[in-house]
Amino acid sequence: MASIFESPEMIGAFIAEVEEQLQMLENSIISLEQNGETEEHVHELFRIAHTLKGCSATMGFEKMKNLAHELENVLDSIRNGFLKISGPVTDVLFDCLDCLRMLKDDYVSDANNIKTDINPVINKLKAITASENKQEDNPDKAGNAEVEHSKSVIFALDTKQREQINHALEIGQNVLVCEISISEDSQMKSTRACLIMNFLNEWGTVVSMVPNVLEVPVDSDICNVAFLVITQMSAAALEHKARNDLMDVSDVKVFPYSVDTAEHVIKAYETETRDMDNASCAKTPGDEKKIVHTVRIDVDRLERMMELVGELVIEQIRIAQVANSLYNRYRSDETVDDLVVISNNISVLINELREKIIKTRMIPIQQLFSRFPRMVRDLSRSLNKEVNLVLEGEETEIDRTIMEEMSDPLIHLIRNAIDHGIEEPEVRRRLGKPEKGTLRITAFHHDSNVIITVEDDGAGIDIQKIKEAAVKKRLVTAQEADSMTEQQLINLIFHSGFSTSQTVSDISGRGVGLDIVKSHVEKLNGIIDVETCAGAGTRFIIKLPFTLAILKGLLVKIGDETYAIPMNNVIEIVRKTNNEIESVNGQAITVIRDKAIPLVWLHDYFGIPRGEEKRNVLVVLLGIAERHFGLVVDGLIGNQEIVVTNLGSYIGKVEGISGATILGDRSVACILDVAGILDMISKKRAAKIHNKQTEN
């Protein structure tokens, strides 16, 4: 019987569910802390705790079940107004959240060896409820709190409940309707009904009931109650147990739940209870969200689909070419006409298919953003700063691999903003700024890119300080520093080992700097820019491609060879006359839009002859992370979608080349790796200087 709960699929589904619920729990606690107590939030929290309890119980995960149960109790007290949300309470809620997380992690690493000790947190939770009970002087109310359990659950099933039921059925649990008749002579029938519900909750999970025993007036005369229960017990076992264990019960009927019986039951009981206050049926509008059916899918499978579509794209281009040449040869042949039409149709279909698959790989950036509120809260607390976090564009979709890669850099930027950017409240007040600093993180689509910005209204970057630090750390000489532009100086913060922080704090400044951010962005073929204004704040702008598997490429000629450059790195294409190219320290430089840009002839590094000197040179201005340079090419072919193929393990990593792609004419072109080219160039230059020195 237990075997089904040990299957990898089950465990995977369980873990995914727990992760989702924990994330929701975190968000709710944070908004509870920020916005104070609202009925919605408390309900939401209660529901999450309940779900966690239910699913961990199903998996036989006792520790998590117990902890979730305690949490549920505390939330219940809050819900009933016996306990006020206060600093200590939210702290305990956070402790509880962390502990649940640790339990989950333990479970992931080894389900049979759960090391986390839940007792300290359980004691804290109990302590809160205990203090509440002491304060509570109305015993009636307290009694009610004890029995009131699942107020949010009503028999008219909402989407969540339906999902819960479907899920239970899928994993082989029973969904039973349990009709109970309470003895005529029972005193306080409504209370009895509540107690019965509690019993049922012990044996399973009561999803819904009619009438809602928690809503009926205390003195009402209800005799029949129907509960909808998810349980592992069979109908017969539940009926037997109910008959034996429940008091004041005259009859018990248990039968499996089906949609028909459900409606029947609702109708039958609603006539009886029509006059009852049904306010709880009127759900908040937020609950009536559109149902989106989803499937969890293995990422590898998606990757393979993407590859297959890539191959389709290439073959389609070939079909189109064959169709065209046939058309030129046999213009009068109708079959050839048909072929051309079919080829065009297929191309439209493939394009759509490709778009859909790319979409499938995309998930809202919210999944990443949702981690930030907690982080910002903890950080600002530990640094004694006040920070208002604003998240915008959470619905922006982004390729999941890119999102995973962006998690670390963004966390780093946020730490950086709170630690170095936003000043202490005291300082801010003196400067005439609002005491609470603002950290704004936005995401949006622009062309075929995703732009993510991290912006604070803090102190900004002090260029003078950077200059001093850079010279002190011998990253540049004082002379070089003097000749550098403002932007170049600012970009020094991306240099590895650079940190302007005077003191090494707990949070940042452990020798890890923005170079980590830079290298991550580079890896994704992205560009990062900094805008800063002393005293007013700093903004980091990260531009990323939608997806890594297919990209828009610019095809260029270098010598006779064709190369593809990711369009993402292309800033602009300019033509320069020979006169406009100057040489500084042996490095060719040209000025593009008032910026001195170093020029690179890949010919020299790839061993391709430069060809005869022409009057004009074509320069493709490229950018990677914060660095820009001009690549001299011999011709432009155009831009097109390219499918990126790895070079494979035999060839391994090649400097300056990130992969290859098949072109429409079946030939193969290498894809240039802009970051790699920069590294290659600086390495070669360093080697040259080294050689010169040894020669001398």
Added chain:
Amino acid sequence: MDELLNSQYVVYELAGEKYALKISDVYEIIKMQNITPIHNSKAFLEGIINLRGRIIPVANLHRKFGLPDYTSTKKTRIIVVKSRNEMIGIVVDKVNQVIRFSDIQPPPEMVAGIDGSYFEGVGITDEGVISILNIDKVLYE
């Protein structure tokens, strides 16, 4: 050696010398095509080609063995082998035939000036001896 003796071999030529590969190592044999160079890579890597939608590397054994480089003719072929689960092409001047050897001798220390460890053995035919390449060793060492 029994197993080697029973297998079939593809005989090909590099700079006038005959060599052989076990037929089970050979994935297919294709005509010479345009090879896209990969600069700054392995010394004897000729480049990459498109094999029906797959990009595979092509090695130059002439260069590996220090033989005079090939010039592409009508007879030039690329033998695609499967080595360590990856397809790799090798350029040969000519593919002769598929044969079985009547006798296979262990390789001497040097074969035609090439390190003997690249060879699995020397196959004896009526027309003379043919060196049998150990393709994994040749490509990866």
